[in-house]
Amino acid sequence: MENQDVFTARDGGEMGRDGCTSSSQRVRLNVQDKLVVMDNGMVQVTVSKPEGFITGIKYNGISNLLEVRNEEFDRGYWDLVWSEAGSAGTTGTDDRMNATKFDVIVENDEQVEISFTRMWDSSKEGTMVPLNIDKRFVMLRNCSGFYSYGIYEHSGEWPAFNLPQTRIVFKLRKDKFKYMAVGDNRQRCMPLPDDRLPGRGQPLATPEAVLLVNPVEPEFKGEVDDKYQYSCENKDLQVHGWICFDPPVGFWQITPSNEFRSGGLLKQNLTSHVGPITLAMFLSAHYGGEDLVLKLAPGEPWKKVFGPVFFYLNCASKADDPLKLWDDAKEQMLSEVQSWPYAFPASEEYQTSDQRGYVSGKLMIQDRYISETLIPANGAYVGLAPPGEVGSWQTEVKGYQLWTKADSDGYFSINNVRTGDYYIYAWVPCYVGDYRNDGAIIVTPGCQVDVGDLVYEPPRDGPTLWEIGIPDRSAAEFYVPDPDPKYINRLYLNHPDKFRQYGLWERYTELYPDNDLIYTIDASDYRKDWFFAQVPRKINDSTYQGTTWQIKFKLDDVHQSETYKLRPALATANVAQLEVRINDPQANPPLFSSGVIGHDNTIARHGIHGLYRSYVVDIPGAQLAAGDNTVFLSQTMSTSPLQGIMYDYIRFEGPPPSPNDKNNVGF
Incomplete structure (x- = not known):
């Protein structure tokens, strides 16, 4: 570092000066x-x-x-x-x-x-x-x-x-440590714990959130403090x-x-x-x-x-x-x-580098609607986790997981892997779904396993007719409103993580007091017109109402005997139920119902995503019309304002073209 007065931990040399303790004495x-x-x-x-x-x-x-x-x-x-x-x-x-x-x-x-x-x-x-x-x-x-x-x-x-x-x-010590740093753009002077106590702090809708009404230091008055x-x-x-x-x-x-x-x-x-x-x-x-x-x-x-x-x-x-x-x-x-894995831990249960293995390979993507040839999985997240179902790494809590990021050509290497049996899992930004290899990878001390070329075929049945959002497992690209001025954290004003502000779920009712969101393909902009969370509408202080969003789109022609596909991918769900209908908002039963899903609590905890979920909805061509069509997305659960879902991405696919169609590549 340019600043020689700040010392680092294990360089073995001079450790500092001008008031910083330095020593090379034995332990x-x-x-x-x-x-x-x-x-x-x-x-x-x-x-x-x-x-x-x-x-x-x-x-x-x-x-x-x-x-x-x-x-x-x-x-x-x-x-x-x-x-x-x-x-x-x-x-x-x-x-x-x-x-x-x-x-x-x-x-x-x-x-x-x-x-x-x-x-x-x-x-x-x-x-x-x-x-x-x-x-x-x-x-x-x-x-x-x-x-x-x-x-x-x-x-x-x-x-x-x-x-x-x-x-x-x-x-x-609260009298000493008052400045907190979590990231380059997430650091600030913090309130005191006393400011959260009755008389100084007013409890809000979630137990972790407190409005500072009479803080010890007046600069924090009117802010919300919430550890999440x-x-x-x-x-x-x-x-x-x-x-x-x-x-x-x-x-x-x-x-x-x-x-x-x-x-x-x-x-x-x-x-x-x-x-x-x-x-x-x-x-x-x-x-x-x-x-x-x-x-x-x-x-x-x-x-x-x-x-x-x-x-x-x-x-x-x-x-x-x-x-x-x-x-x-x-x-x-x-x-x-x-320095990882460390050489110093004395427990036999901790594995040092010579007790571990190495796994490498290359991940490619096969999507014939984008390219006739394989596509390198540029930037894919590739990991080893205990054997399980596709995507099970999200909820895997008992074993060890080791992850890396593939390079622009799809190559990946995972060093210092603890011994054991693993599956290879992956997900690729800009592609829906999850990859998992078919067989277990057995890692032994000193092994070097090259799995060769792996091919991920993302779920798809036909060409993309329209899409909303970016398949990146987050709702951050959608419209995140400004917070209510009564409930702000000043750190997140004019900040890329504005979704971390308290109470944003309440803004939906303010923006859509009477009618729900309507999004029109080729006219609307998901960055401005798609609210980041589908939550209930507030009717009064104790009553909420499920919401139904509409996606309006046109079709030049319809293959009545074919099946179209709607692929909603969710960034999170919290005691929610998604129902999908086409052209008839009262259709019963709906074309699709997720059932009650999720306990992510992401809406309350400002997280912009929880567990990833993806679905496919079959839409009979007979229910579509040449010209105007509407998809109705209903989130029906409404006993709490914090129930709801965040979408990651939605894609509408046409039926697959005939094998003789030379124009079957690309969108």
């Missing part, structure tokens, strides 16, 4: 009766013994970066949410996993690794999650921070149970955290790999939020609902390593710009990614 471990202290001369971490709660982090002259007003078990901790088998929903019992045994795993000049374990006790069945849990903390020499990872194990002889969530939580406004997709969720301005210190959570996170690259997770709080999320049901709850059946063994993740500390001189700490944290993140 020391001090084991006391009720606590354990790891110290490498730059960072000192105190952990309760045997529980395994981080009670203190000393750095750069600050005696404790964690909130000293909190109880010791409420500063830095692993936690999980669990429920008994058969329980519905995504809630359960909170468990901070108080360990009962402490062990020193590694202790030398270069590294300390300590373990805090809790074993399953059958006498506590029904009151204790049936898992063996091993929480590990690692400190290295010349390293400005520390690592943590966990090993969870369930024997097939133990009771079945559900696991909706597990994570690491750090609660920093700072969610992030796994593929972009590698570093986030907080900055203290006096002295200039940064606290960052760095995740070097997505392999141990659930739900794949597009899964959205919480990051940092008012507290100040920083999270390392491993498993959660956010933006997917119960489909993303890990459920272990009777007799099902399971074991997984979560992490390691890195908690990085940096500092600058008082004369320097504290915001440069974010730039340094990004550089450190890249260094951690390049």
